[in-house]
Amino acid sequence: MQDSAGGITVTSEEKIYDCIIIGAGPGGLQAAIYLGRYNRDILLIDRGGGRTQHARHIENFLTQKEISGREIIEIGLEQARNFNVKVEKGTVTKVIKKNQFEIYAGEKRYLARFVIVSSGVYDHLPQIENLYKFLGTSFFTCIDCDGYRTTNKKLVIIGNSLKSVHLAIAMKEMFTKDITLILYTDRVPDEYREELVEENIRLIIGRPVKILGAEVIEGLELEDGQKVECAVIMSHFGYKLNDGFLSGLNLKRDRKGFKFIVNNNYESSLNGLYIVGPLNQGNDQVIIAAGEGAVAAIDIKKRLLEL
Amino acid sequence: MQDSAGGITVTSEEKIYDCIIIGAGPGGLQAAIYLGRYNRDILLIDRGGGRTQHARHIENFLTQKEISGREIIEIGLEQARNFNVKVEKGTVTKVIKKNQFEIYAGEKRYLARFVIVSSGVYDHLPQIENLYKFLGTSFFTCIDCDGYRTTNKKLVIIGNSLKSVHLAIAMKEMFTKDITLILYTDRVPDEYREELVEENIRLIIGRPVKILGAEVIEGLELEDGQKVECAVIMSHFGYKLNDGFLSGLNLKRDRKGFKFIVNNNYESSLNGLYIVGPLNQGNDQVIIAAGEGAVAAIDIKKRLLEL
Numbered sequence: 001m002q003d004s005a006g007g008i009t010v011t012s013e014e015k016i017y018d019c020i021i022i023g024a025g026p027g028g029l030q031a032a033i034y035l036g037r038y039n040r041d042i043l044l045i046d047r048g049g050g051r052t053q054h055a056r057h058i059e060n061f062l063t064q065k066e067i068s069g070r071e072i073i074e075i076g077l078e079q080a081r082n083f084n085v086k087v088e089k090g091t092v093t094k095v096i097k098k099n100q101f102e103i104y105a106g107e108k109r110y111l112a113r114f115v116i117v118s119s120g121v122y123d124h125l126p127q128i129e130n131l132y133k134f135l136g137t138s139f140f141t142c143i144d145c146d147g148y149r150t151t152n153k154k155l156v157i158i159g160n161s162l163k164s165v166h167l168a169i170a171m172k173e174m175f176t177k178d179i180t181l182i183l184y185t186d187r188v189p190d191e192y193r194e195e196l197v198e199e200n201i202r203l204i205i206g207r208p209v210k211i212l213g214a215e216v217i218e219g220l221e222l223e224d225g226q227k228v229e230c231a232v233i234m235s236h237f238g239y240k241l242n243d244g245f246l247s248g249l250n251l252k253r254d255r256k257g258f259k260f261i262v263n264n265n266y267e268s269s270l271n272g273l274y275i276v277g278p279l280n281q282g283n284d285q286v287i288i289a290a291g292e293g294a295v296a297a298i299d300i301k302k303r304l305l306e307l
Numbered sequence: 308m309q310d311s312a313g314g315i316t317v318t319s320e321e322k323i324y325d326c327i328i329i330g331a332g333p334g335g336l337q338a339a340i341y342l343g344r345y346n347r348d349i350l351l352i353d354r355g356g357g358r359t360q361h362a363r364h365i366e367n368f369l370t371q372k373e374i375s376g377r378e379i380i381e382i383g384l385e386q387a388r389n390f391n392v393k394v395e396k397g398t399v400t401k402v403i404k405k406n407q408f409e410i411y412a413g414e415k416r417y418l419a420r421f422v423i424v425s426s427g428v429y430d431h432l433p434q435i436e437n438l439y440k441f442l443g444t445s446f447f448t449c450i451d452c453d454g455y456r457t458t459n460k461k462l463v464i465i466g467n468s469l470k471s472v473h474l475a476i477a478m479k480e481m482f483t484k485d486i487t488l489i490l491y492t493d494r495v496p497d498e499y500r501e502e503l504v505e506e507n508i509r510l511i512i513g514r515p516v517k518i519l520g521a522e523v524i525e526g527l528e529l530e531d532g533q534k535v536e537c538a539v540i541m542s543h544f545g546y547k548l549n550d551g552f553l554s555g556l557n558l559k560r561d562r563k564g565f566k567f568i569v570n571n572n573y574e575s576s577l578n579g580l581y582i583v584g585p586l587n588q589g590n591d592q593v594i595i596a597a598g599e600g601a602v603a604a605i606d607i608k609k610r611l612l613e614l
Contacts, residue, residue, distance in 0.1 A: 030369045030594060037367055037455035038481050060344055062337045062597045063382050064370055065389070075370050082372070083455070144605060148344035148390070170612050174345050283605050287337060290369045291598020298451060298590050305477050 017043045019300055020103050020112035022092050022245075025052050027276030027289035027296075028118030029076030034297035036083025040304060043112070044080060045105055047091040050120050051239075052286065056136035060145065061287050072286065092119070092245045097270060104245075113307070114300045116274045117246065118293065121284070124237040126158060126184075128220075130211040138217045139233045143167065144285060150175045150232045156220055158208055159236035160184040165192050167236055168201050180228055182206055182220070204228065241279050249273070254281055265299035266292050274300070324350045326607055327410050327419035329399050329552075332359050333593045334583030335425030336383030337600035338607075343390025345608050350419070351387060352412055354398040357427050358546075359593065363443035367452065368594050379593065399426070399552045404577060411552075420614070421607045423581045424553065425600065428591070431544040433465060433491075435527075437518040445524045446540045450474065451592060457482045457539045463527055465515055466543035467491040472499050474543055475508050487535055489513055489527070511535065548586050556580070561588055572606035573599050581607070 019035055021028045024046035035042045055069035064072075077087060090105035095115060103110045123141050125131060131139060140146035155176050157168050160183065168181045180202040188203070196203050206226065211233070212219040219229045241258070252261045252269035262268050262280045276292035278284030326342055328335045331353035342349045362376035371379075384394060397412035402422060410417045430448050432438060438446060447453035462483050464475050467490065475488045487509040495510070503510050513529040518540070520526065526536045548565070559568045559576035569575050569587045583599035585591030 026369060033367050033369065034451070039455070039458060040481075059386075060340050060601075061370065062333055062340065062386070063368065063374060063379050065382065065386055067370060072370050075372065079366075079369070079372055144341070144608075148346070151346060173612060174347075174608075283602060285601055285605075287594075287601050288598045291595045291601075294367075294592055294594050294598075295590060298592075301451075301481075305480060 014109075014111055015041075016100055017041050017110065017112040018304055019043075019114040019116060019297075020045065020101065020110055021116045021118060022095075022103070023047075023050065023118035023120055023242075023277075024073055024077060024087070025050055025118045025120045025277050025289060026072060026076070026286045027293035028116060029073065029080055030290040030293035031116050031118070031274075031276065031297040032080035032085045032293075033076070033083060034294050035300065036080055036085040038297075038301050038304075039084075040301075042080075042085045043110060044077075044085055044087045045090045045092055045103070045110070046087065048089060051123060052120070054123075054136055055145070055286075057149075058145070058286060059148075060285075069286075094245055095249060095273070097249070097272070101272065113304065114272050114274070116276060116293070116296050116300070117243075117268075117279060118275075118277050118289070119242040119245075119279065121239040121241050121278045123235075123239045126208070126235060126237060128208050128211055130213075134211060134213075134217055134233070138231065139211065139235065141235050141237075142284075143171065143234065144283065147171060147175050147234070150234065152176055153231045154178045154229060155232050155234060156180045156182060156228055156230040157234045157236060158182045158184075158220075162188065162192060164236045165196065167234070169195065169199055171234065172199055172201060180204060180230065182208060182222070182228065239278070243279060251275075264295075266296045267299065272303075321416075321418055322348075323407055324348050324417065324419040325611055326350075326421040326423060326604075327352065327408065327417055328423045328425060329402075329410070330354075330357065330424065330426035330549075330584075331380055331384060331394070332357055332425045332427045332584050332596060333379060333383070334596035334600035334603075335423060336380065336387055337597040338423050338425070338581075338583065338604040339387035339392045339600075340383070340390060341601050341604035342607065343387055343392040345604075345611075346391075347608075347611060349387075349392045350417060351384075351392055351394045352397045352399055352410070352417070353394065355396060358430060359427070361430075361443055362452070362593075364456075365452070365593060366455075367592075376593075401552055402556060402580070404556070404580070408579065420611065421579050421581070423583060423600070423603050423607070424550075424575075424586060425582075425584050425596070426549040426552075426586065428546040428548050428585045430542075430546045433515065433542060433544060435515050435518060437520075441518060441520075441524055441540070445538065446518065446542065448542050448544075448546075449591075450478065450541065451590065454478060454482050454541070457541065459483055460538045461485045461536060462539050462541060463487045463489060463535055463537040464541045464543060465489045465491075465527075468543075469495065469499060471543045472503065474541070476502065476506055478541065479506055479508060487511060487537065489515060489529070489535065546585070550586060558582075571602075573603040574606065579610075
């Protein structure tokens, strides 16, 4: 038959998966492991890459004293495959819901009774020379993940909004007394400047262009030639969601129109479509996404039994 | 000074922990790892034992193709200690809230700004000879954990309520066609009996007294001498919460008066006291409890910054 949405020819025998999982992040992988162990027909579609892949050194995941994001994903894929989850490489471009879900990836269309979205986010990273050399080892983007690794070190925080002032004060209380805050914006109200003076946090308005140091970070060079000594850098520019393929579904988001609203089982405002990981309003952490994936999978298990 | 609650003598210099975690289950350990990495003063009190210790073979935890509950706890304790969490052996008998929390364990009293309860549950297990020999390898108590390991095997389900009828039907759809349900109660309405006949699930009213088999389970012997062949057993008698030490706090529970009600950050109805793991209304799974522990820890981090 001819499909109205994409002009793709499908036969009426087309396979319907019990659940299709979009994205092999920790939430998607954990859901795949659970659903595979319920002996369900599960497809996991992943584009490759993803933010977890960039985490070189994770030390806050129960049972893993130190593991890289890449290892988490590789082991997770192996676990999922061992429970007969089918894994396909592909970039999902569109999701439609009719009687069941239709998932489009490249030239292909897949059908599913339930969908779990675990497509993650992209970090906004500033344009700074040598950034990728130190990313994940001494250039960080997440206080909950890597704040600890700045403990008692010479820290520079870079950001483009006043939220970074609060971040600097929090990091001073928890991690290190030696902090320079470099803001890209000069719109800093006096009360913020005073608070920073009180906290003994140096403030520079400027734009870093280069990380200095061969083996380890030694400092940051700014556009105006100024050099700021430091051993670790916390970057604070937020992230954007990898959610373009969901745009046709009109899913409910939070008041800012940013994150998706989900219920206690991580089901979105669209019946049967679940969203785990940093796309929902929860904290974006590997172990938390994994727990969410398990919760979503158990809910889908119950609903598949009712069909 | 003399304490009104317990008659224990304390000095005014008594240490106040930022957070005390009760129970080294996956939720408590994961919370300890997070809070330790915020460089907070954290004490974890554990009595030893606990249900996770009995899980010999966990294969649904992301990054661990196979791990025992004991290993999860041992590694988790090591991780927590590495982040300067203090671990003490003790059985908490009472929690009181005044200006801060007072936690009593044996002869000792500890003070804390926040508390995370991760004290877990006790499985109700029937009195059957040889049960502990096979517990966790072929005698199971949790469908989400171990249902998969009954796939295509000769299964006996034992239970004492009609809920076990639904469990049997669900297990037939997901795991194995060869099921005998042994119920301790003979109050089985006709419609339930008919459904079991339709599903081709054998029903026996009786009381198993002994598991047969030397190396592997070969069957169950009933009180009346009847023998039922099987390779795996799913026990379905529920569990009770390890919550006696919370009894003075009047915490809100669900409608059945069983599980504790918590908010999205796993905080109970008592300000500052968090409950993770199977004591709350969520699913009781290792990875889910771990995720809950991280969420609670991040919330406590924020609140400690506000003090």
